Amino acid sequence: MDRERLKRAAERLRKPCAEFLRDLCRIPATSNQEGPVVARIKKEMTKVGFDEIRVDKYGNILGRIGKGPRVIACDSHIDTVGVGDPAEWKWDPFRGKYENGVIWARGSSDQRGGMAAMVYAGKLIKDLKLAADCTIWMVGSICEEDSDGIAWLYILKEKVISPEIVIVTEPTNLKIYRGHRGRMEIKVRIPGRSCHGSAPERGDNPITKAAPFLLEIERLNKRLRPHPFLGKGTVCATQIREDGPSQCAVPGAVTVHLDRRLAPGETKNSALREVREALKRAGISKAKVWVPIYREPSWRNTVYPMEQYYPGWCLDADHSLVRISKETYRGVFGRKPIVDKWIFSTNATTITGICGVPAIGFGAGNEDNAHSVKEHMPVDHLVKAMQFYAAFPTVYSQAGGLDKADRRYRA
Known part of the structure; x- marks a missing residue:
């Protein structure tokens, strides 16, 4: 050359x-x-x-x-x-x-x-x-x-x-x-029971229920092991969306969005298992955990679904x-x-x-x-x-x- x-x-x-x-x-x-x-x-x-x-x-x-x-x-x-x-x-x-x-x-x-x-x-x-x-x-x-x-x-x-x-x-x-490192997006839907905000004791507030779960996610992040070259995986909550009829009502559910960075040896299944264990430690038994599917149409209006797991x-x-x-x-x-x-x-x-x-x-x-x-x-x-x-x-x-x-x- x-x-x-x-x-x-x-x-x-x-x-x-x-x-x-x-x-x-x-x-x-x-x-x-x-x-x-x-x-x-x-x-x-x-x-x-x-x-x-x-x-x-x-x-x-x-x-x-x-x-x-x-x-x-x-x-x-x-x-x-x-x-x-x-x-x-x-x-x-x-x-x-x-x-x-x-x-x-x-x-x-x-x-x-x-x-x-x-x-x-x-x-x-x-x-x-x-x-x-x-x-x-x-x-x-x-x-x-x-x-x-x-x-x-x-x-x-x-x-x-x-x-x-x-x-x-x-x-x-x-x-x-x-x-x-890889990454994945994880959704966690925590159910509650909606009611009027003037009488919260009539419902079951999922925002309050989510609090110990979010602390467990922080603890999980600290426990993740490093890889000698790529470094440590991470997990953090990046969004919380409530499912309620108004600001004067206890919502019926909240959905927590987790950003998970994956070190070698960490897989989709292992990451989901860790989240379910965090829910269990937080005392939450009826929650849904899943990896979302990307379905947005491209600029050419083509939809090509992809699970949001990126190893x-x-x-x-x-x-x-x-x-x-x-x-x-x-x-x-x-x-x-x-x-x-x-x-x-x-x-x-x-x-x-x-x-x-x-x-x-x-x-x-x-x-x-x-x-x-x-x-x-x-x-x-x-x-x-x-x-x-x-x-x-x-x-x-x-x-x-x-x-x-x-x-x-x-x-």
């Missing part, structure tokens, strides 16, 4: 890549509102010369470079979270600002920056003939913020494409990430995909990479944790500022990320792909 030639070519794309990212950030699009972003990405993919561009029935956009037998994908989700209270922002969150080589805007880091770097990596691959014997798909996936990996559940189960590996471009601060994943340190990624990094940057893990979860919960396709993380930006009013993207990161994505197919091909034992992920 000619490192200097690749670097010079990437530097020439600095300005159009940054301008493309700023354009993407100007388009508000939370989950299931991504249609205008898809249209803007399609326009840019066409401009830089992608060989094929598709929008699948769920609403993901997929751009192809090359036509070799080894199939590689890069993923960037293109929805964002909302802006919260606009008064907390010191600049327009969508128009943003460009200052001292840094783009400040909602979605700049999480995760439109990944998309911009991927599209211009595609141009690098075309211009420098770096596809080798690979087909490279650059995927702008939807609905990640609402339901991690639902887009990839559709892609892989419906055989839209069938990649051997996926590079997840969520922000890693230009480190290589080989895993993260974690962790490639071994000596996994061949980790090795190839480290070789790519050394070849591009001339130094040893840092290998680490995400704190949050990504589409790899489904890509790897559910569907068994090995994934690796490498992305511009820092996960620490995701979802914050200080979200930003250094343009230097975009230039370096596009170099990594452009170089990867050649290194992957030279390695002969993954080792046979590594071609399917097994927890």
Whole structure:
């Protein structure tokens, strides 16, 4: 690999890549509102010369470079979270600002920056003939913020494409990430008996009944054991909704929403069992516990139900995909990479944790500022990320792909 030639070519794309990212950030699009972003990405993919561009029935956009037998994908989700209270922002969150080589805007880091770097990596691959014997798909996936990996559940189960590996471009601060904890959402409905608020003794107040259960959840969180690499699982109550006719009535039930982060070895069944045991310790015998199903229609009005259980994943340190990624990094940057893990979860919960396709993380930006009013993207990161994505197919091909034992992920 000619490192200097690749670097010079990437530097020439600095300005159009940054301008493309700023354009993407100007388009508000939370989950299931991504249609205008898809249209803007399609326009840019066409401009830089992608060989094929598709929008699948769920609403993901997929751009192809090359036509070799080894199939590689890069993923960037293109929805964002909302802006919260606009008064907390010191600049327009969508128009943003460009200052001292840094783009400040909602979605700049999480995760439109990944998309911009991927599209211009595609141009690098075309211009420098770096596809080798690979087909490279650059995927702008939807609905990640609402339901991690639902887009990839559709892609892989419906055989839209069938990649051997996926590079997840969520922000890693230009480190290589080989895993993260899983997560799941748990609903707990605690029944009571409704009555008029002027005579609460006539009813059975489920809010009061929920109090000892919430304390048991806090105690459970403290007991969860750490994993040596991915860290400790967590559980916390994030919402309580009452089912009552008015503010002057004791409600008939409350529903508690739990956010559960899962370390390796913790499963859906083990997490549900722990919640039921917490209810028992709190003296609550008639409660319903379940994992909700995500059923919201996509921007293309497609409903693809998914249980909101997103398992974690962790490639071994000596996994061949980790090795190839480290070789790519050394070849591009001339130094040893840092290998680490995400704190949050990504589409790899489904890509790897559910569907068994090995994934690796490498992305511009820092996960620490995701979802914050200080979200930003250094343009230097975009230039370096596009170099990594452009170089990867050649290194992957030279390695002969993954080792046979590594071609399917097994927890």
